[in-house]
Amino acid sequence: MDQNQNCHKNNEFLFKVLIIGDVAVGKSSIMKRFAENVFDRKYGSTIGVDFKTKKLKLGGKAVKLQIWDTAGHERFRSITSAFYRGAHGIVLVYDVTRMETFTNIPKWLQELDLQDYNCTVKILFGNKSDLSSERDVPRETAFKYADSNNMFLFETSAKTGNSVNEAFEHLVSRMLVAFHEAESTATKPILSGDLSTCILSEQEKIIAGSGCSC
Amino acid sequence: FDSDLNLWATSKLKLPRKKKLRKLADRPKSRPAPQRLVKKQGAAITRACLETVCQTMKSQIMYRALKGWLSHVRHLSTVREHLSSLVQSTVAGDDDITRQGLTREKWSELYQDGKLCSDEEEISKLVYHGGVDQEIRHLVWPYLLGFHKYGSTHEEREHEDNVRAHEYKKLLAEWTNVEILLRQRTRVSETDRDSTADSVGSKEDEFNETPENDPNDTKNDIGSPDSGNVSNGKLTNGYGHNDPGESDHPHNGTPGENHSRHNDTPGENSPKSELDNESGCYDCETGKLCSPADENSPTCEKCHLCNGGSSGDHVGSSGDHVGSSGDHVGSSGDHVGSSGDHVGSSGDHVGSSGDHVGMTNGYHSNGVDNNVGETKQCTCQKDDRRSRRLSSYSDDLLDNFGLNIHRIDKDVLRCDRNYPYFNHENLEKLRRIMCTYVWTTLDVGYVQGMCDLLAPLLVIFDDEAKSYDCFVLLMKRMDHNFPHGENMDKHFVNMRSLIQILDPELFEVMQQNGDLTHCYFCYRWFLLDFKR
Numbered sequence: 071m072d073q074n075q076n077c078h079k080n081n082e083f084l085f086k087v088l089i090i091g092d093v094a095v096g097k098s099s100i101m102k103r104f105a106e107n108v109f110d111r112k113y114g115s116t117i118g119v120d121f122k123t124k125k126l127k128l129g130g131k132a133v134k135l136q137i138w139d140t141a142g143h144e145r146f147r148s149i150t151s152a153f154y155r156g157a158h159g160i161v162l163v164y165d166v167t168r169m170e171t172f173t174n175i176p177k178w179l180q181e182l183d184l185q186d187y188n189c190t191v192k193i194l195f196g197n198k199s200d201l202s203s204e205r206d207v208p209r210e211t212a213f214k215y216a217d218s219n220n221m222f223l224f225e226t227s228a229k230t231g232n233s234v235n236e237a238f239e240h241l242v243s244r245m246l247v248a249f250h251e252a253e254s255t256a257t258k259p260i261l262s263g264d265l266s267t268c269i270l271s272e273q274e275k276i277i278a279g280s281g282c283s284c
Numbered sequence: 285f286d287s288d289l290n291l292w293a294t295s296k297l298k299l300p301r302k303k304k305l306r307k308l309a310d311r312p313k314s315r316p317a318p319q320r321l322v323k324k325q326g327a328a329i330t331r332a333c334l335e336t337v338c339q340t341m342k343s344q345i346m347y348r349a350l351k352g353w354l355s356h357v358r359h360l361s362t363v364r365e366h367l368s369s370l371v372q373s374t375v376a377g378d379d380d381i382t383r384q385g386l387t388r389e390k391w392s393e394l395y396q397d398g399k400l401c402s403d404e405e406e407i408s409k410l411v412y413h414g415g416v417d418q419e420i421r422h423l424v425w426p427y428l429l430g431f432h433k434y435g436s437t438h439e440e441r442e443h444e445d446n447v448r449a450h451e452y453k454k455l456l457a458e459w460t461n462v463e464i465l466l467r468q469r470t471r472v473s474e475t476d477r478d479s480t481a482d483s484v485g486s487k488e489d490e491f492n493e494t495p496e497n498d499p500n501d502t503k504n505d506i507g508s509p510d511s512g513n514v515s516n517g518k519l520t521n522g523y524g525h526n527d528p529g530e531s532d533h534p535h536n537g538t539p540g541e542n543h544s545r546h547n548d549t550p551g552e553n554s555p556k557s558e559l560d561n562e563s564g565c566y567d568c569e570t571g572k573l574c575s576p577a578d579e580n581s582p583t584c585e586k587c588h589l590c591n592g593g594s595s596g597d598h599v600g601s602s603g604d605h606v607g608s609s610g611d612h613v614g615s616s617g618d619h620v621g622s623s624g625d626h627v628g629s630s631g632d633h634v635g636s637s638g639d640h641v642g643m644t645n646g647y648h649s650n651g652v653d654n655n656v657g658e659t660k661q662c663t664c665q666k667d668d669r670r671s672r673r674l675s676s677y678s679d680d681l682l683d684n685f686g687l688n689i690h691r692i693d694k695d696v697l698r699c700d701r702n703y704p705y706f707n708h709e710n711l712e713k714l715r716r717i718m719c720t721y722v723w724t725t726l727d728v729g730y731v732q733g734m735c736d737l738l739a740p741l742l743v744i745f746d747d748e749a750k751s752y753d754c755f756v757l758l759m760k761r762m763d764h765n766f767p768h769g770e771n772m773d774k775h776f777v778n779m780r781s782l783i784q785i786l787d788p789e790l791f792e793v794m795q796q797n798g799d800l801t802h803c804y805f806c807y808r809w810f811l812l813d814f815k816r
Contacts, residue, residue, distance in 0.1 A: 086798070093691060093694055093732075094694040094695075094698075111701075112698065112701035112702050113698060114698050114699060114700070114701075114736065114816065115694075115695050115698060115699075115732045115733075115735075115736075116732075116808075117732055117733050117736075117807060117808035117811050117812060118804060118805075118807025118808050118811065119804055119805060119807065120805075120808070121805065136798075141732060143691070143731065143732045145731045145732070145766070145767040145768075146732070146767060146807075148767060149767075149804050149807055152802070152804060153804075156798065
């Protein structure tokens with residue numbers, strides 16, 4: 071509920087997207103490609119977290135994406151996992167040239183479940199798809215896996231930019247759908263706060279009344 | 285309301301306003317009286333009553349606002365106090381000279397007759413206020429990091445340098461051997477996979493044969509049972525070709541070929557030649573990377589050939605470090621013994637061996653044909669040696685180190701690549717130092733960011749051993765910032781406080797935008813000491 075309220079201000083949607091995956095699968099490169107449309111081969115390892123924002127329009131709706139890029143090294147998990155909560159979308163990345171990064175995807179999903187996050191939109195990126203000669207993860211296996219886990223898979227290449235934008239646009243459209251679904255099923259917010267606040271508001275009504283009678 | 289007030293009253297704040305507030309607090313108690321009157325009397329009284337209520341409300345609102353403001357002020361004063369306690373008053377005292385930093389002229393003034401005639405405080409003060417001149421960093425940093433002692437003589441330092449460099453070489457030799465073990469292990473499992481898929485016929489022979497040969501071996505095996513079952517043919521095949529991942533397929537035919545040759549050797553000989561092969565590799569590669577060729581049973585003979593022929597120094601040197609390092613390297617010692625003449629010529633061997641060992645993909649066969657007959661001679665000794673060597677490392681340790689190496693490889697390749705110093709050769713140096721450090725701290729292991737801290741040291745010193753030692757000292761300082769330490773949380777708290785005090789407006793913005801006041805985004809700055 072809170073999440074929905076937070077992400078729609080001034081007719082602009084603000085979605086928080088988290089990129090996770092094994093070490094050196096290209097998470098930072100994907101973020102850079104999408105946010106700035108550049109590719110830097112010499113990008114250093116991500117320490118802790120990094121973030122960029124990107125605005126886009128989709129179906130007449132203005133969307134601002136706050137993209138959090140996390141470190142793949144599990145030693146930084148204590149920091150990165152703090153970002154799982156409140157994320158509207160999760161991008162899981164593996165490297166198509168390294169099988170182990172793909173077989174670790176279930177572990178990442180498990181990690182997400184542990185954090186009790188609210189996000190329903192997950193998307194899978196098979197990055198480095200330009201290195202077709204070194205491919206280690208067969209296309210079919212990956213798509214089958216994504217299907218069985220109710221995720222969309224995009225084979226992307228941060229280097230060439232192939233499919234990166236499409237994948238993010240798809241993610242955004244699904245987040246918008248999820249947002250509207252949540253909005254339609256949402257109940258009225260219950261007044262929160264301590265008792266004194268409630269009393270105060272009662273008295274405020276009295277004041278308003280007295281103002282009239284004055 | 286009353287309880288709120290009491291709470292507030294018990295707080296340590298002593299402000300004159302307290303009394304006034306108490307008065308305010310007393311008022312609501314008289315509220316029931318006017319309410320009773322309302323029932324009995326007319327509109328005038330109602331109005332009077334409402335006025336009282338209004339008054340009460342106003343006071344309440346004012347009181348709450350004041351309370352909020354007071355708690356905010358109180359919090360800020362605590363934060364200020366905390367921050368001021370972090371400031372070291374001793375560092376103060378910046379006159380014009382200190383503001384210039386440690387310049388070349390200042391250094392030559394302080395550094396006379398090969399001795400630094402200054403104490404730590406003076407140097408620290410200069411560096412703190414004005415930094416160190418780029419040109420003399422390689423001289424100053426060792427002092428700052430505690431590698432050189434203030435007031436030590438040139439000779440003392442040189443001696444220390446030599447001792448440390450020797451230590452470094454020993455460590456380097458130790459883990460490079462382990463790395464070779466690891467590489468063989470993976471190569472073997474890869475070859476296993478390949479041969480299972482591609483060459484069924486010859487593979488079967490081999491598999492039938494191996495278990496017979498192995499009973500003695502498997503007990504002491506270094507790595508997984510796989511590597512114990514490796515027959516010579518497979519090992520050499522994998523090893524000789526040595527371009528893992530790049531050209532698996534072209535070599536698929538070879539295992540079969542090798543196996544058939546392998547099968548030709550007398551039955552009892554096979555496990556021995558395997559041993560020879562392995563220890564041969566270590567020797568050669570420790571000394572110099574004349575790795576076993578595509579032959580079935582590369583032997584010590586072959587190693588001697590290459591050692592004796594092309595790299596006498598290296599053999600000697602492997603003997604050298606054998607003496608000092610553990611059992612596993614001990615195996616090479618025996619080789620050296622048999623190669624006789626070369627023992628003792630230590631020289632720069634490990635340095636050079638290091639140069640090669642790091643080049644993971646560079647172990648190409650040197651094409652020396654081996655003599656199977658020779659194998660027999662070394663068999664017994666090597667059996668011993670191998671068991672000694674293997675027993676010294678557990679599977680877990682090897683797996684752990686392997687994983688760490690993998691991570692280091694990934695990170696070294698992308699560390700400071702925009703800096704021209706880091707060409708292929710220097711990246712290898714970086715890798716070697718990093719692996720050496722991780723080898724000595726395997727319980728913690730490699731954590732991303734270590735490479736970033738090491739890189740400037742290597743650039744400044746351009747000396748592996750020195751960079752390693754200084755890095756060890758640097759890490760003693762920085763270690764607590766890493767995820768296994770506790771310092772990072774303190775940094776976050778301090779950062780949060782600083783922003784709150786120095787730029788409340790920014791703090792508010794951060795709070796409003798999904799509360800970023802945990803300052804996790806500063807993680808990299810602190811971990812890498814603001815390097816990037």
